[in-house]
Amino acid sequence: MTGTSALRFSGLGKRYGRRTWALRDCSLDLPQGNVIGLVGANGAGKTTLLQLAIGLLKPTEGTVSMFGRPLRMDSPAGLAEVGFVAQDHPLYRGFSVADMLRYGNSMNPRFDRPGAERRLRELGIPTEHRADRLSGGQQAQVALTLALAKQPRLLVLDEPVASLDPLARREFMKTLVEAVAEADLTVLLSSHVVTELERVCDHVVLLHQGRVRLTGDIDDLIAGHRMLTGPRTDDTAGVAGLIAATHGTRHSHLLVRQPVGMPAHPRWEANPVGLEDLVLAYLARPDTEPPQAASPPPPEPAGPGRRLSIVTDPSAAERQA
Amino acid sequence: MFAFRLDSRSGVPTYLQLVEQVRRGLLLGYLVDGEQLPTVREVAAALVVNPNTVAKAYREMERAGLAAPRAGQGTFVIGRADQVPHAVHLKLAAQLRAWVRAAQAAGLAPEQVRALVTTVLDDGQAPTRADAA
Amino acid sequence: MLWVTWRQHRAELLACVLLLACVAVPLLITGTAMHAEYTADGVAACVANPAGTGCGQLVTQFLDRHSEWGNRFIWVALLPALAGVFVGAPLLAREFEQGTWRLAFTQSVTRTRWLVTRLIAVGAGLAALALACSALFTWWRAPLDAIDGRMRTTAFVIAAPSLVAVTLFAFAVGVLGGALLRRTIAAMGATLAVYLAVRLPMEEAVRPYLLTPLVRITDPGVTADPGWRPEHDWVVADGWIDATGHRLSDREETAIVREVYGGHEAVYGAGTPIERYLADHGLRHYAEYHPGSSFLTMQLVESAVFLGLAAALLAAALWIVRRRTA
Numbered sequence A: 001m002t003g004t005s006a007l008r009f010s011g012l013g014k015r016y017g018r019r020t021w022a023l024r025d026c027s028l029d030l031p032q033g034n035v036i037g038l039v040g041a042n043g044a045g046k047t048t049l050l051q052l053a054i055g056l057l058k059p060t061e062g063t064v065s066m067f068g069r070p071l072r073m074d075s076p077a078g079l080a081e082v083g084f085v086a087q088d089h090p091l092y093r094g095f096s097v098a099d100m101l102r103y104g105n106s107m108n109p110r111f112d113r114p115g116a117e118r119r120l121r122e123l124g125i126p127t128e129h130r131a132d133r134l135s136g137g138q139q140a141q142v143a144l145t146l147a148l149a150k151q152p153r154l155l156v157l158d159e160p161v162a163s164l165d166p167l168a169r170r171e172f173m174k175t176l177v178e179a180v181a182e183a184d185l186t187v188l189l190s191s192h193v194v195t196e197l198e199r200v201c202d203h204v205v206l207l208h209q210g211r212v213r214l215t216g217d218i219d220d221l222i223a224g225h226r227m228l229t230g231p232r233t234d235d236t237a238g239v240a241g242l243i244a245a246t247h248g249t250r251h252s253h254l255l256v257r258q259p260v261g262m263p264a265h266p267r268w269e270a271n272p273v274g275l276e277d278l279v280l281a282y283l284a285r286p287d288t289e290p291p292q293a294a295s296p297p298p299p300e301p302a303g304p305g306r307r308l309s310i311v312t313d314p315s316a317a318e319r320q321a
Numbered sequence B: 001m002f003a004f005r006l007d008s009r010s011g012v013p014t015y016l017q018l019v020e021q022v023r024r025g026l027l028l029g030y031l032v033d034g035e036q037l038p039t040v041r042e043v044a045a046a047l048v049v050n051p052n053t054v055a056k057a058y059r060e061m062e063r064a065g066l067a068a069p070r071a072g073q074g075t076f077v078i079g080r081a082d083q084v085p086h087a088v089h090l091k092l093a094a095q096l097r098a099w100v101r102a103a104q105a106a107g108l109a110p111e112q113v114r115a116l117v118t119t120v121l122d123d124g125q126a127p128t129r130a131d132a133a
Numbered sequence C: 001m002l003w004v005t006w007r008q009h010r011a012e013l014l015a016c017v018l019l020l021a022c023v024a025v026p027l028l029i030t031g032t033a034m035h036a037e038y039t040a041d042g043v044a045a046c047v048a049n050p051a052g053t054g055c056g057q058l059v060t061q062f063l064d065r066h067s068e069w070g071n072r073f074i075w076v077a078l079l080p081a082l083a084g085v086f087v088g089a090p091l092l093a094r095e096f097e098q099g100t101w102r103l104a105f106t107q108s109v110t111r112t113r114w115l116v117t118r119l120i121a122v123g124a125g126l127a128a129l130a131l132a133c134s135a136l137f138t139w140w141r142a143p144l145d146a147i148d149g150r151m152r153t154t155a156f157v158i159a160a161p162s163l164v165a166v167t168l169f170a171f172a173v174g175v176l177g178g179a180l181l182r183r184t185i186a187a188m189g190a191t192l193a194v195y196l197a198v199r200l201p202m203e204e205a206v207r208p209y210l211l212t213p214l215v216r217i218t219d220p221g222v223t224a225d226p227g228w229r230p231e232h233d234w235v236v237a238d239g240w241i242d243a244t245g246h247r248l249s250d251r252e253e254t255a256i257v258r259e260v261y262g263g264h265e266a267v268y269g270a271g272t273p274i275e276r277y278l279a280d281h282g283l284r285h286y287a288e289y290h291p292g293s294s295f296l297t298m299q300l301v302e303s304a305v306f307l308g309l310a311a312a313l314l315a316a317a318l319w320i321v322r323r324r325t326a
Helices: A047-054 A076-080 A097-107 A113-122 A138-151 A166-182 A194-198 A218-224 A276-285 A314-320 B012-027 B040-047 B051-063 B086-105 B109-127 C003-041 C044-048 C055-097 C111-148 C153-157 C160-181 C184-208 C250-261 C273-280 C290-325
Strands: A005-018 A020-031 A035-039 A061-067 A082-085 A155-156 A186-191 A203-208 A211-217 A225-231 A242-245 A253-259 A269-272 B067-072 B076-077 C214-218 C234-241 C284-290
Touching: A005 A047, A005 A186, A020 A047, A020 A186, A020 A203, A035 A047, A035 A166, A035 A194, A047 A061, A047 A186, A047 A269, A076 A082, A082 A138, A097 A113, A097 A138, A097 C003, A113 A138, A138 A155, A138 A166, A166 A186, A166 B040, A166 B051, A186 A194, A194 A276, A203 A218, A203 A276, A203 B067, A211 A218, A211 A276, A218 A225, A242 A276, A253 A276, B012 B051, B012 C044, B040 B051, B051 B067, B051 B076, B086 B109, C003 C044, C003 C055, C003 C111, C044 C055, C044 C111, C055 C111, C055 C153, C055 C160, C055 C184, C111 C153, C111 C160, C111 C290, C153 C160, C153 C184, C153 C290, C160 C184, C160 C290, C184 C234, C184 C290, C234 C250, C250 C273
Parallel strands: A035 A186, A035 A203, A082 A155, A155 A186
Antiparallel strands: A005 A020, A005 A061, A203 A211, A225 A253, A225 A269, A242 A253, B067 B076, C214 C284, C234 C284
């Protein structure tokens, strides 16, 4: 993590027609060099956000900046910085895989054609075959290979594995993580399945009904939340950083956001919470405002754009785990 | 070479799972001093996890003194000075198995065995918990 | 970028060339025969010297044999529609329909360059094909045009400047249709409809007045027909005019015809009773016409109109593509 931002959204909003806001009040700072997962239900505004990020859409309000500069998608230099794999990985009908590579080569000055050919060979995808007759997984791999061969600094993928079977998903993600390991690449990918992202992403943005519900480093988020279990408590107003509460007849489960290492009251048993449970809890919150960090202020001041994530000491998290 | 694995249901962050596996590997003698760990790319590809997470795990291993990078070569495990040799470890494991069989023959339930072991350990090591951090 | 354009449109180019070849072979065979006949039968000599003996009959026989086929070239006026429907309309519509626009717009080539390169390359190809078609048809019709001039509709629509300009216009209609409708079939249908809606009125109502026609006033032909001579003028309106300069309306003309012929069938032309009536009443013939010498000017004016429309439509398509978002 180099600390500079790959993408910064300020007050971003997109309205379709006169009333329908697909996205509203979106301010985010996505760190460079990370793999960022954009999670949300279908219709939460994920595609809108991704297309705003790469200039395929123009925002109704707010601004987007990429690597510290305003987004310039009408210049070849701006376009060259971004790789995009659209939903359903469109390829030209009738083009062979080799044609698609040549297409990429003639449309991009920095296109790494030998690298792309090697990658496809390793994946066992024959280049002389028609691209639109390949299996879904192979088409996705071709689309990813094209986007990677462009040698972008930011790779954006819209629901890349939604249409793939589990094995093809794994193969696709493997290609992706290998690329991240090889190059200085920031990845932003969307999905409506949390478990898909948990392993591959280190940063998450949770989108619900066009608004950002939660964002932060995944490890920090997991370390910063815990499930407290104890005797039934109906008055939860005093519980610091309460996110969700479920009650049994004689006991209660409280999901809380608390600074790492903050001692729990002896009557509560504290347990770690998985990302999926965390996401579901935030999605179920009735309020439309993005939740603020727990009331006891964390010792470190929250940096700009990271107000929702708690900067943690890994060793403290380790002790807790 | 050491093979990592992941339990995605454990709720433990991925990087901590990786660190913990190296720690256990050293404790149980699967890993020895100077042994090379797989590269970040290899681990990321094999487990299909974010390379940043693997790198974070390796940084954490370095911080905890479990491994150290050698320029241009990769990351290597650092064995503790007081690490028990593998042969000794095997011998002790065999003796423990024999004792556990004897305990079972005497009618102790697994729970009772565990409680007994814990009690003995607590009695003997209470003042010196050096390597439990 | 040029390779991409070639790869995306090579099938269309091949189809066009094949189509042209299929038309060219029979045209070359029949055309060669007709050209030979034109010289061998002495029609060429008659065109050079209309006063020759029996020229009227020779030319009439020649025209009887060939002008039916020659006039069928009027269908060439629809040829540009093919360019619009099968090349122009899918150019953008297919990208939007198949989702590949998201691929195309995220490469390191700006949308402007992407579209302009394709429009220029494909447009140039279509222009070359139109030029080839025009050369072929014009060559075939050369003997007929030597007799009748090139101002008649059939000869006019196959001439190079007009055919090229109209082809590019049809292409532009297709491209814009694709950008607006984003569905190939819908864009094809709309292209054909718009093409016909512009082309037909252009032929019928606009072209006769692209240039101001000349007016010719002639005395009634009381004596017999002076014989055949080549006629290259294009008469766009004619009728009778009186001494005060008043042009008779249709109603007035009908009244005169009824008065001259009563209930009998009317006959026209030099030496007929109607001509004598006109002479007796101080009426004369008038004709609004474009002389054969206006051919080139008129071609250029019409081409400029269509090229201007094409440029405006392509600019609109470019504007849409630049603004195009999900």
